Amino acid sequence: MDVSAYDLLSTAVLLLDHQGCVDYANTAAEELFGNSRRVLLGESAARLLGGDDALQARFMEAVAGKFGILRQPLSVNRQGVQVPVNVAVVPLPGTPWAALVEVRIIEQHMLLERHQQLSKELAAQRETLRNLAHEVKNPLGGIRGAAQLLDAELDRHGLREYTGVIIAEADRLAHLVDRLIAPQGASLQKRRLNIHEICERVRMLICAEFTAITVERDYDASMPELSADFSRLLQAMLNVARNAAQALTEHPGQQRPHLILRTRVARQVLLAGYQARLAVVVSVIDNGPGVPPELLDKLFHPLVTGRAKGTGLGLSLAQEFVQQHGGILECDSRPGHTEFRMILPLEPT
Helix, strand or coil: CCCHHHHHCCCCEEEECCCCEEEECHHHHHHHHHHHHHHCCCCCCHHHHHCHHHHHHHHHHHHHHCCCCEEEEEEEEEEEEEEEEEEEECCCCCCCCCEEEEEEEEHHHHHHHHHHHHHHHHHHHHHHHHHHHHHHHHHHHHHHHHHHHHHHHHHHHHHHEEEEEEEEHHHCCCCCHHHHHCCCCCCCEEEEECCCHHHHHHHHHEEEEEEECEEEEECCCCCEEEEEEHHHHHHHHHHHHHHHHHHHHCCCCCCCEEEEEEEEEEEEEEECEEEEEEEEEEEEECCCCCCCHHHHHCCCCCCCCCCCCCCCHHHHHHHHHHHHHCCEEEEEEEEEEEEEEEEEECCCC
């Protein structure tokens, strides 16, 4: 029986012998338990799941087929952290194995639902904002044109200062409107690239603009190339890094302001509506004050900002550019540690 198909699943799968020991573990199981399948082979599945003596007895009865399919909520140790999971034990009579154990991290379902809901909300909000932006742009052009004509007719310098303010403000609002409209319908200009090209460009720009901030690199040198639009991913990551740098400079703490740019490869990642076998994870980590709790759930919504001078467009556009690549932008934040993760699938979507 070919078990290689189990490696395509995002949930951990163990095949057990009649003693309840692991005879096979898929890739997701390696990720969950933090060991290679070679190490997992022969291990007691009940012990891996952190069960007590009562669970051990019940588990072996389930392996023997007493309960049909046994479903049990548990917590497993994942790299020192207790992670809530749902465990299903399925007897496999007539096969080389006694039972199949599926371990599904509860958080993954919640994350998938959150990604899908966020995508729907952002799509609806962007459509509304773009419709509004188109309506605003035409009268803005009329206001600017009228101010220019008036400016040409005025003789007093003091009065022309007022028309200059009208023209400058109309230009500023027009630029804001253009940023709302720009991503709509534009096709991606993809090419093969290494994500570190973008990380290094962002690092140089942040170092030049924010000289008081230390920027550290933590790259995975084995990172494979991906097919992506260089300019859009650059803009997305730059928006995130600049947002973090501005938070560090506007709210200085006792520690020296510090940014980390980190890259990793992730396997069997759940994204908005599908599963990516391999994905690139680019993290921007800062030691600033953190995102206000009341903003955390709506951080990527358009026009939402916690900064007095912010427009609320930087993170929203970053999320849109990442989603155009089939990925997602996430944030975890607490005082002293804020991490934005840009997750991009390595395969075409």
